[in-house]
Amino acid sequence: MMQESANETISNSSMSQNGMSSLSSQLDAGSRDGRSSGETSSEVSAVELLHLQQQQALQAARQLLLQQPGSGLKSPKNNDKQRPLQVPVSVAMMSPQVITPQQMQQILQQQVLSPQQLQALLQQQQAVMLQQVNTHKHTLTLTYTVPYTGAHNGSFVIDCVCKPVCDSLAAGLSPAELQQLWKDVTGSHAMEDNGLKHSGLDLSTTNNSSTTSTSNPKASPPITHHGISNGQSPVLNHRRESSLHEETAAAQSLYGHGVCKWPGCESVCDDFGQFLKHLNSEHALDDRSTAQCRVQMQVVQQLEIQLSKERERLQAMMAHLHMRPSEPKPSPKPLNLVSSVTMSKNLPSVSPPNLPQTPTTPTAPVTPLSQMSQVPSVLSPANVPSMGAMRRRHTDKYSMPLSSEIAPNYEFYKNADVRPPFTYATLIRQAIMEAGDMQLTLNEIYSWFTRTFAYFRRNAATWKNAVRHNLSLHKCFVRVENVKGAVWTVDEMEYQKRRSQKITGPTLVKNLPSSLGYGAALNASLQAALAETSLPLLGNPGLMNSAGSPTGLLQGTTHEDLNGTLDHLDTNGHSSPGYSPHTQLPPIHVKEEPLNMDDEDCPMSLVTTANHSPELDEDRELEEGNLSEDLE
């Protein structure tokens, strides 16, 4: 009661300007309050671990203050006993260097503030500390040495110490620095082992340690602080309980390349058995290990936080990039498509899931291919300013299975006036492969194009010329005189050769980046999954393209691409036993549409892809069937 009132007053005063003494006093009062109120209640749920840790840090700060000359403070209750023990360490940590007067004030304020506010303040404080640590390693060492201090209530402050360290790590210490840190920690522990031991670092149950600890044998009811430590300890406890378990499991992750991966260890162990021995002897459950474990926990926590931040950043970046295209250049021309409408249907369902953050709306133009190559399907051709050179690039580059690309989007391409992200050669091959007898007349090829892609229902002169050009240009297309006349077939060997050349390591690698695009990523994973499932089937020649079955098309493509990647194929061109699903990464297709199409389709492509991608071959087949039917 009194404390509370005192706190408020204090806080105010402290804020105003008083020196340390006032601060310290305030802290003191506050500390108690804080602890009793906040801590007591907190049974340290996993969720609150962070909170607790931060609070611990705060505690340390308080202690520091208390220790200060003027801080005779009044911690009426436990001060006497506990203080003595704790001091050394905490002091090091909280030394003036670390905590600035301002921070002190903040701390003071915190006491008055809500838990959230307190946290924020703590974080700030920690940040400062981290900086200090980074700049001055010795500080860290010292910090660590502080392993525990008897808090007012006698709880250990190890956490406080660890946290800063961890934070600093997270803050960006290099691996080497990290190691150094660990060493420091270890070393310090070793040095102070004596002192520490009494306290019993056992994190798992702070109680034990605290109890044991000279510091405050009688820590009464588990104070929040204790709770805090306890909260973290669960892990440790668990450890004890299932030590065997963990040992085995942990052993695996802690052992690699003949070296012990325990933080700061790196001991060489010839075999696993030796490692286990080492683990049990050197990293048994003791103060040091527990402390290290805590540190590691915090490191992980920090990294997770960092990860989430980076994720957010990425999302923001993606969102921004996606939006950008639209802003700068409004799509010049409207597409003419019938399909746009159709596509719109698709969008809704798919887009959301696939493109989480991307604001891309159906209308939103896609990014310029060149830049966004990574953001595959998401983009719509519409934005693409002009030509398709890029598209081919992507296509080939990524060499994704046409099937996987097209198949899922059959409906889309059929209806949308969107240029397919495939080269003419790829499309021609697809057309031929799709044919039951693997051969088509030029006119049939034309028909396939128009039937399969809305885009090729226009500018016939242009694309037909291109088709002819490609047929003649590429060796993989063989003209065969037929009774009816001439038909075109595909020389898989040649085709694969050509592909294999382009498609290689780089391609795969590139694909990865593409995954950055969320939509793409999703797509990729989905397709990958798909590939895995469907590949086996594709691998089976019989299934492959049995005459003209819709599946044939897809499979054919897919497999071709795969082959391309792998290189080895039969003359049949069909499945090479060895292609691995990995090889065929999801295509990222970004397509840019030539001037012609500008309409609204863009988003659609994504959508479609998204929708379908998840689906399986069946879907594709259906779609294919639809395509042919519809178009014809």
Add this chain to the structure above:
DNA sequence: CTTTGATTAAACACTC
């Protein structure tokens, strides 16, 4: 900056 590949445009030849 150079090379490579895809696309487009166009010219030309051949056949029906």
Add this chain to the structure above:
DNA sequence: GGAGTGTTTAATCAAA
């Protein structure tokens, strides 16, 4: 002679 088919060359663009 016109249309379709096939070949070839050149220019452009983007990516590597």
